[in-house]
Amino acid sequence: MKHHLLVVDDEKEILRSLTLTFAKDYEVSAVSSGTEALALLAQRDIALIIADQRMPEMSGAELLARAIEIKPNAIRMILTGYTDTAALVQAINQGHIYQYINKPWDRQELKLAVQRALEHYELAMENQRLLKALQAANERLNDENLLLKKEAGREPAFMDAVIGQSPAMRRIFDLLGKVIDNAATVLLTGETGTGKTLLARHIHAHGPRKGKLFIEQNCGALPETLLESELFGHKRGAFTGAVQDHKGLFEVADGGTLLLDEISEMSAALQVKLLQILQDGRFRRVGESHYRQVDVRVIAATNRDLSAEIETGRFRSDLYYRLNVFPLHVPPLRERSEDIPLLAEHCLRKYRHKLNRQTTGFTEATLQALLQYDYPGNVRELENLIERALILNSDTLIEPGEWLPRFCPDDSELSRLEQVERAEIARLFELHQGNIRLIAKDLGISRTTLWRRMKEYRIGFRTAPNPPVSI
Ligand SMILES: Nc1ncnc2c1ncn2[C@@H]1O[C@H](COP(=O)(O)OP(=O)(O)O)[C@@H](O)[C@H]1O
Numbered sequence: 269m270k271h272h273l274l275v276v277d278d279e280k281e282i283l284r285s286l287t288l289t290f291a292k293d294y295e296v297s298a299v300s301s302g303t304e305a306l307a308l309l310a311q312r313d314i315a316l317i318i319a320d321q322r323m324p325e326m327s328g329a330e331l332l333a334r335a336i337e338i339k340p341n342a343i344r345m346i347l348t349g350y351t352d353t354a355a356l357v358q359a360i361n362q363g364h365i366y367q368y369i370n371k372p373w374d375r376q377e378l379k380l381a382v383q384r385a386l387e388h389y390e391l392a393m394e395n396q397r398l399l400k401a402l403q404a405a406n407e408r409l410n411d412e413n414l415l416l417k418k419e420a421g422r423e424p425a426f427m428d429a430v431i432g433q434s435p436a437m438r439r440i441f442d443l444l445g446k447v448i449d450n451a452a453t454v455l456l457t458g459e460t461g462t463g464k465t466l467l468a469r470h471i472h473a474h475g476p477r478k479g480k481l482f483i484e485q486n487c488g489a490l491p492e493t494l495l496e497s498e499l500f501g502h503k504r505g506a507f508t509g510a511v512q513d514h515k516g517l518f519e520v521a522d523g524g525t526l527l528l529d530e531i532s533e534m535s536a537a538l539q540v541k542l543l544q545i546l547q548d549g550r551f552r553r554v555g556e557s558h559y560r561q562v563d564v565r566v567i568a569a570t571n572r573d574l575s576a577e578i579e580t581g582r583f584r585s586d587l588y589y590r591l592n593v594f595p596l597h598v599p600p601l602r603e604r605s606e607d608i609p610l611l612a613e614h615c616l617r618k619y620r621h622k623l624n625r626q627t628t629g630f631t632e633a634t635l636q637a638l639l640q641y642d643y644p645g646n647v648r649e650l651e652n653l654i655e656r657a658l659i660l661n662s663d664t665l666i667e668p669g670e671w672l673p674r675f676c677p678d679d680s681e682l683s684r685l686e687q688v689e690r691a692e693i694a695r696l697f698e699l700h701q702g703n704i705r706l707i708a709k710d711l712g713i714s715r716t717t718l719w720r721r722m723k724e725y726r727i728g729f730r731t732a733p734n735p736p737v738s739i
């Protein structure tokens with residue numbers, strides 16, 4: 269079943285373009301005013317609304333606030349120019365808006381944002397359904413049901429839950445408990461896909477700043493000057509192309525949390541600016557001479573070893589110490605395989621609804637295989653695996669299949685042993701000048717076996733497959 273999207277904008281061109289963007293994947297209704305939108309909302313099963321902020325009769329924020337009463341579960345998104353930010357922050361804080369999209373938007377990014385938002389919607393609906401079912405059943409709740417109930421009752425959705433029971437994750441939960449309630453800077457380290465962003469969101473969503481904005485910026489994604497103006501803002505005319513005053517993310521996130529991902533990619537000059545804002549909350553927009561003040565909780569993340577970056581002079585040590593007030597290291601998944609079954613199950617829940625599957629779990633063989641894999645892409649990779657498994661599999665239990673990565677630890681171990689053996693045979697071949705009897709004796713194997721191995725490893729064979737050099 270296709271989701272139904274409602275797009276609202278007073279400009280015909282924009283409506284047309286949005287409709288074109290989404291018509292292939294969703295059912296789209298396009299209307300040009302808030303009043304029409306509200307009427308349609310009352311009649312149809314709308315999953316997501318995208319409204320323009322600036323409309324003559326009713327603003328986007330106003331429309332979305334009223335939409336809540338009609339369709340509380342519909343996802344609400346708003347299209348906005350940067351200058352509208354102040355009004356929006358309020359709407360976001362009050363929970364009226366799920367996400368805002370800056371104009372002009374990138375078509376792919378918008379599609380992705382909508383897709384993600386709809387996943388959120390599906391989970392919320394699924395949670396509601398679960399909650400109802402559970403309330404109805406209301407008896408003989410086994411542990412599993414209790415767990416579901418807890419999750420179903422949770423805001424926003426269990427999608428944001430941090431899963432894990434390995435000692436490493438337990439330790440992280442302990443530490444989270446200590447850091448969530450204060451404003452200390454947190455430095456998250458760990459390989460990509462281990463859950464750094466998720467943890468940052470968790471810290472924000474469970475602390476005193478939860479009603480405020482959580483914003484993420486990847487410091488490796490922009491060239492230095494753009495990153496500077498993105499983070500700190502700029503004054504009109506500060507550089508070519510700066511046609512308007514621009515509020516940076518530190519200002520937008522004021523009162524909330526800013527996640528600076530790939531912090532090691534920040535240039536030296538920006539590191540200085542960041543250090544200052546961390547110390548006293550003061551910064552200057554590019555091109556301005558006066559200081560501004562904000563209160564932002566900074567969480568930094570990196571998949572690199574910052575102390576090594578300090579050695580090579582790429583990262584300032586004073587900034588490092590400032591960021592490292594509260595370090596949290598997330599170990600790679602292969603070092604906490606106890607978490608794999610739980611995470612696999614969590615991912616299954618996440619995707620089975622989306623893919624319309626009745627799957628309830630994994631066969632023993634599948635779990636075994638999942639446990640043995642080493643996940644270079646960590647939890648993100650596990651998640652992708654499960655999604656593929658669900659796409660390829662419509663049985664109640666997921667069987668091993670082509671979706672499982674081709675990785676067999678026994679194989680790699682074997683080939684390591686083979687290498688060792690080969691080197692040893694080669695060494696002895698040198699030492700005993702090709703005397704098979706002596707080599708076999710040293711190795712403790714029969715001459716026939718040695719022959720076979722030498723043939724396999726092509727030791728002593730100038731040009732296979734002819735006879736060896738000597739006996
Ligand atoms: N402990 C966890 N429990 C549940 N989901 C997790 C956990 N760790 C990671 N994930 C999921 O794996 C994916 C990658 O995590 P993410 O936070 O983006 O990793 P990183 O920022 O370290 O690259 C996300 O979809 C996230 O929700």
Ligand SMILES: [Mg+2]
Nearest residue numbers: 464465466529
């Ligand atoms: Mg991340």
